[in-house]
Amino acid sequence: MKKATIIDVANACGVSMKTVSRVINNSPNVSEATKKKVFAAMKEQGYQVNILAKGLKGNRTNIIVVFADRHHEEHLSIWHNIMLKHLFSYAKDRNMKIVLSPSNSEKFEEDETDGFYLMASGIADGAILLENILNDPRVDYFEKHNIPYVVFGEPENPDVPSVSLDNFDVGYNGGRYLIGRGYSKIALLIGEQKFLSTQLRMEGFEKAMYGTGAQYHIFTGIDTVEKAYHKSKEVLEEYDIQAFFVSGDERALGVYRGIYEKGMRIPEDVAVLGIDNITLGEFYYPPISTVAQDFKQLAKCCIDFVVGEIEEGKKEDARKIFKFPTEIIERKST
Amino acid sequence: MKKATIIDVANACGVSMKTVSRVINNSPNVSEATKKKVFAAMKEQGYQVNILAKGLKGNRTNIIVVFADRHHEEHLSIWHNIMLKHLFSYAKDRNMKIVLSPSNSEKFEEDETDGFYLMASGIADGAILLENILNDPRVDYFEKHNIPYVVFGEPENPDVPSVSLDNFDVGYNGGRYLIGRGYSKIALLIGEQKFLSTQLRMEGFEKAMYGTGAQYHIFTGIDTVEKAYHKSKEVLEEYDIQAFFVSGDERALGVYRGIYEKGMRIPEDVAVLGIDNITLGEFYYPPISTVAQDFKQLAKCCIDFVVGEIEEGKKEDARKIFKFPTEIIERKST
DNA sequence: TTGTAAGCGTTATCAT
DNA sequence: ATGATAACGCTTACAA
Numbered sequence: 158m159k160k161a162t163i164i165d166v167a168n169a170c171g172v173s174m175k176t177v178s179r180v181i182n183n184s185p186n187v188s189e190a191t192k193k194k195v196f197a198a199m200k201e202q203g204y205q206v207n208i209l210a211k212g213l214k215g216n217r218t219n220i221i222v223v224f225a226d227r228h229h230e231e232h233l234s235i236w237h238n239i240m241l242k243h244l245f246s247y248a249k250d251r252n253m254k255i256v257l258s259p260s261n262s263e264k265f266e267e268d269e270t271d272g273f274y275l276m277a278s279g280i281a282d283g284a285i286l287l288e289n290i291l292n293d294p295r296v297d298y299f300e301k302h303n304i305p306y307v308v309f310g311e312p313e314n315p316d317v318p319s320v321s322l323d324n325f326d327v328g329y330n331g332g333r334y335l336i337g338r339g340y341s342k343i344a345l346l347i348g349e350q351k352f353l354s355t356q357l358r359m360e361g362f363e364k365a366m367y368g369t370g371a372q373y374h375i376f377t378g379i380d381t382v383e384k385a386y387h388k389s390k391e392v393l394e395e396y397d398i399q400a401f402f403v404s405g406d407e408r409a410l411g412v413y414r415g416i417y418e419k420g421m422r423i424p425e426d427v428a429v430l431g432i433d434n435i436t437l438g439e440f441y442y443p444p445i446s447t448v449a450q451d452f453k454q455l456a457k458c459c460i461d462f463v464v465g466e467i468e469e470g471k472k473e474d475a476r477k478i479f480k481f482p483t484e485i486i487e488r489k490s491t
Numbered sequence: 492m493k494k495a496t497i498i499d500v501a502n503a504c505g506v507s508m509k510t511v512s513r514v515i516n517n518s519p520n521v522s523e524a525t526k527k528k529v530f531a532a533m534k535e536q537g538y539q540v541n542i543l544a545k546g547l548k549g550n551r552t553n554i555i556v557v558f559a560d561r562h563h564e565e566h567l568s569i570w571h572n573i574m575l576k577h578l579f580s581y582a583k584d585r586n587m588k589i590v591l592s593p594s595n596s597e598k599f600e601e602d603e604t605d606g607f608y609l610m611a612s613g614i615a616d617g618a619i620l621l622e623n624i625l626n627d628p629r630v631d632y633f634e635k636h637n638i639p640y641v642v643f644g645e646p647e648n649p650d651v652p653s654v655s656l657d658n659f660d661v662g663y664n665g666g667r668y669l670i671g672r673g674y675s676k677i678a679l680l681i682g683e684q685k686f687l688s689t690q691l692r693m694e695g696f697e698k699a700m701y702g703t704g705a706q707y708h709i710f711t712g713i714d715t716v717e718k719a720y721h722k723s724k725e726v727l728e729e730y731d732i733q734a735f736f737v738s739g740d741e742r743a744l745g746v747y748r749g750i751y752e753k754g755m756r757i758p759e760d761v762a763v764l765g766i767d768n769i770t771l772g773e774f775y776y777p778p779i780s781t782v783a784q785d786f787k788q789l790a791k792c793c794i795d796f797v798v799g800e801i802e803e804g805k806k807e808d809a810r811k812i813f814k815f816p817t818e819i820i821e822r823k824s825t
Numbered sequence: 826t827t828g829t830a831a832g833c834g835t836t837a838t839c840a841t
Numbered sequence: 842a843t844g845a846t847a848a849c850g851c852t853t854a855c856a857a
Contacts, residue, residue, distance in 0.1 A: 160611065160636065162850055173828045178852065186826055208612040209547045210850035213833045219603070222590075233575055238567040245566070245593045249604045256556075256606065257591040259579045269540075269553070270583045272590065277494065278542040278834095280614065302494065382774045410774050417776040440716045440744050442751040496834055507844045512836060520842055544834035547849045 161202035169198040181206060212279050219253050220281040221463055224260040224272060224295070226288045232259060235407050235435045237287065240309075243456035244285070251464050256281075262290045265298075276304060283463040285309060289319070291351065305466035307459050307477075311354035318477035320458045321354070322450050327483050328358035331402050331430055331448045332365025334485045340400035340428055341371040344392050346385055346412065347404040350377040358404060379404070382411040389415030398427060400491070406431035406438040406447055413441060428491040432483075443489030450483055495536035503532040515540060546613050553587050554615040555797055558594040558606060558629070560622045566593060569741050569769045571621065574643075577790035578619070585798050590615075596624045599632075610638060617797040619643060623653070625685065639800035641793050641811075645688035652811035654792045655688070656784050661817050662692035665736050665764055665782045666699025668819045674734035674762055675705040678726050680719055680746065681738040684711040692738060713738070716745040723749030732761060734825070740765035740772040740781055747775060762825040777823030784817055 163181075167174040172191055179187050180195040198204075212218040223244060225232045241257060248255040258272025265273035273295060275281050282305065286295065289310025296317055299306040312319035328345075335343055345362050348355050359375055366373050374396060379385050385408035392398055393415065401416075403409040409431040416427050423429055423443055431438060434449035458479050497515075501508040506525055513521050514529040532538075546552045557578060559566045575591060582589040592606025599607035607629060609615050616639065620629065623644025630651055633640040646653035662679075669677055679696050682689050693709055700707050708730060713719050719742035726732055727749065735750075737743040743765040750761050757763055757777055765772060768783035792813050 160613075164850080174851085175828060175853090176826085179827085182852085188826065191826085205608065205611040207547075207850055208608060209543050209614060210612075210833090211852075213541075213543045213547055213835090213850080214852050215833065216852070232579070233567075233572040235569060235572075238569075238572065241567055252604060254604055254606060254608060255593070256609070259589070270586060270588055272588060274539065274542060274588060275590070277539040278544075279494075280543060382771060386774055407771070410771065414774050414776040414778075437716060437741070437744065440720055440748050442748040444748075497836095498834080508834090509836085509844060510842085513843085516836085522842060525842085541834050544849090545836075547834080547851090548836050549849065550836065 160207075161199075161204040162207070163204075165202055166195065166198045166204050169202060170194040208280075215279070217282050217467065218280060221248060221253050221255050221283045221285060221460070222272065222275050222281040223255060223257045223285045223287060225257060226260065226262060226286075226290060235437060236405070236433055239435060239452050240287065240456060243452050244460065247453070247457050247460050251460055253460070253464060260295070262293045262295055265295055273298075276302075282467045285459050285463060289313065289321075289352070289354070303471065305463050305471065307462045309455070309459060311352070311357060312478055313353050315478065318462060320455060320462070320479045321481070322455075323480040323482055324354045324357035325361040325364075327432060327448050328361025328363075329365045330361070330483055330485060331432065332362040334448075334487075335400050335402060335428070335430060335491070336365060336369050336371060338400075338428070338491055340491075341369070342397055342399045343371060343373045343402060344389075344396065344398050344400070345373065345375045345402045345404075346379040346388055346408070347375065347377055348380040355404075362402065374398075379408065382408050384411075385409065386411030386415050390419065393419045393421070393427070400428040400430065402430045404432050406433045406435045406445055409438075409445055410441060413445075423490050430491050434486055439488070441490070446488045446491040447486050448483045449486045451481060455481060494541075495538040496541070497538075499536055500529065500532045500538050503536060504528040542614075549613070551616050551801065552614060555582060555587050555589050555617045555619060555794070556606065556609050556615040557589055557591045557619045557621060559591060560594065560596060560620075560624060569771060570739070570767055573769060573786050574621065574790060577786050578794065581787070581791050581794050585794055587794070587798060594629070596627045596629055599629055607632075610636075616801045619793050619797060623647065623655075623686070623688070637805065639797050639805065641796045643789070643793060645686070645691060646812055647687050649812065652796060654789060654796070654813045655815070656789075657814040657816055658688045658691035659695040659698075661766060661782050662695025662697075663699045664695070664817055664819060665766065666696040668782075668821075669734050669736060669762070669764060669825070670699060670703050670705060672734075672762070672825055674825075675703070676731055676733045677705060677707045677736060678723075678730065678732050678734070679707065679709045679736045679738075680713040680722055680742070681709065681711055682714040689738075696736065708732075713742065716742050718745075719743065720745030720749050724753065727753045727755070727761070734758075734762040734764065736764045738766050740767045740769045740779055743772075743779055744775060747779075757824050764825055768820055773822070775824070780822045780825040781820050782817045783820045785815060789815060 163174045163177050167177045208218050260272040265271045284306040286308040289308050307318045311321045389412040431445045431447040434447045438445040497508045497511050501511045542552050594606040599605045618640040620642040623642050641652045645655045723746040735746050765779045765781040768781045772779040
């Protein structure tokens with residue numbers, strides 16, 4: 158069955174294609190009568206606007222692409238699930254379509270298989286980059302071609318529009334909280350040090366430790382559940398630790414296993430504090446205390462920024478760095 | 492900066508646009524010399540094919556859309572993460588782009604925000620529906636418009652191309668395994684009964700129990716971690732249970748919590764067997780035994796089927812129901 | 826209020 | 842082996 162075009166609809170109700178076009182885009186100058194006729198014919202024929210044709214003319218497609226990096230191949234985490242949920246749902250409120258596409262920052266230009274191709278063709282009006290890559294060449298592309306975008310993550314470059322947690326605050330908040338709860342021998346398990354977010358979290362944490370007399374150890378490069386598991390066992394063997402502060406609730410589950418395998422209890426023998434507040438964390442045993450982020454607000458901010466630029470164009474003077482505070486959610490692991 | 496078109500490239504090297512088009516699509520009749528020239532000009536100008544224009548001409552875009560249903564709003568689970576990872580990665584091998592889009596089977600036609608719009612515009616060559624919905628109207632759309640697609644999930648209708656686990660086998664395998672391990676008081680926690688996959692798993696499970704003298708209880712409607720948690724506590728209060736068989740490793744984590752909160756141990760007091768083999772399951776405490784599916788093969792099958800139809804058209808006589816066996820992975824929870 | 830014609834970037838059909 | 846020209850479905854001048 159062939160799809161109905163604007164011309165089919167026009168013929169069906171004896172008007173020109175332009176009139177149909179006007180109705181679709183609800184231009185002001187159409188009589189109510191013809192409008193009715195046209196709508197009827199559209200429904201009758203199951204007509205749907207062809208975004209391809211619309212986009213080819215350089216018009217808005219109302220599509221925003223979310224790029225999830227495929228650096229580690231294992232690209233989607235529980236964190237992504239929650240973020241995407243809010244992204245999808247808020248985009249709908251803003252009358253935008255969202256698609257998720259994998260993309261590799263390293264060779265997006267040659268690779269026809271890379272989701273970035275969608276941008277080059279004008280299929281999408283804007284983009285959200287999940288995960289900030291150092292000196293991401295895609296950012297240059299966006300800038301060069303004046304495409305609205307925002308990166309989610311700690312901005313390395315203040316000229317890049319970004320939405321992120323206040324990562325210093327994450328480390329500081331968590332550290333203060335643990336000190337406040339009376340823990341004074343703490344291990345921080347955190348991701349790769351090359352990321353600014355990692356560095357800031359570390360700095361915040363150290364600031365919180367400063368002057369408290371607490372003993373602390375920082376272990377970087379812990380970016381998978383598996384590494385978190387192994388490292389936690391190692392740490393428990395070598396150090397006398399009262400609490401783990403783990404960057405990422407998901408990874409914290411590995412730490413739970415490590416602790417239990419050492420025959421210790423949570424929180425009686427060792428406490429665990431996570432980061433993120435993923436839904437699943439409430440069902441760990443015991444439910445994990447965590448440095449929570451407001452996913453909904455974060456997602457809203459990303460979409461609002463990009464849609465704003467799509468609708469009103471880029472403005473030189475506009476604010477483009479957004480940092481959000483975090484909040485401690487105390488459950489049973491501390 | 493304006494994007495380079497085929498005409499820009501053509502002018503740059505003094506050939507016609509058609510010749511450039513030939514080079515892009517590597518048609519046979521082009522001399523090596525011009526081919527070289529054209530490639531050079533393309534690189535020089537940073538030329539990338541415009542999928543929009545290509546698609547408008549009715550040609551292949553090499554895009555496959557994966558639809559994740561937004562029935563429960565919380566659409567993406569850990570299961571999806573793993574499946575998507577393999578879908579993305581195998582699609583790349585097949586030289587296809589994949590995008591994920593949310594879509595609601597109920598009102599995909601009116602809702603401009605629904606990812607289904609991508610299909611209607613011919614942006615994508617084919618589709619994969621994750622999660623099988625009863626009498627999904629989108630399936631009718633695909634059939635009517637002759638669009639290649641496959642649904643992942645137990646086929647309710649044998650005319651619908653589908654890829655799924657052998658769900659009877661899932662229940663049977665798991666049940667047999669538990670019996671074999673000596674458990675004779677078993678609770679099965681499983682999703683909504685309206686789904687055929689649920690029914691088949693139940694049937695398989697009951698078949699495995701049949702004649703063994705085992706006592707078993709089946710609880711349906713357990714489709715979230717939270718429900719699994721509450722139900723497990725309830726069950727432990729009311730019944731004398733030796734093992735839980737939980738549909739979904741992710742939900743099984745809730746059962747772990749329920750068991751521990753009752754002061755029991757896994758597997759000494761109660762065993763737990765999951766389904767899926769999600770990566771995280773290895774880091775539960777104790778690591779969960781599970782009825783495993785071969786995600787990679789499943790993903791491959793989906794892509795191969797859809798790409799096959801895209802390339803060779805639909806064939807009436809072709810096989811279109813694919814069922815895959817499962818395998819027990821024994822870890823420490825049983 | 827409505828219609829006509831040109832063009833967006835590509836590929837297909839003819840020619841040469 | 843290469844090139845001119847017409848589509849594809851839509852929007853946007855510009856007319857009427």
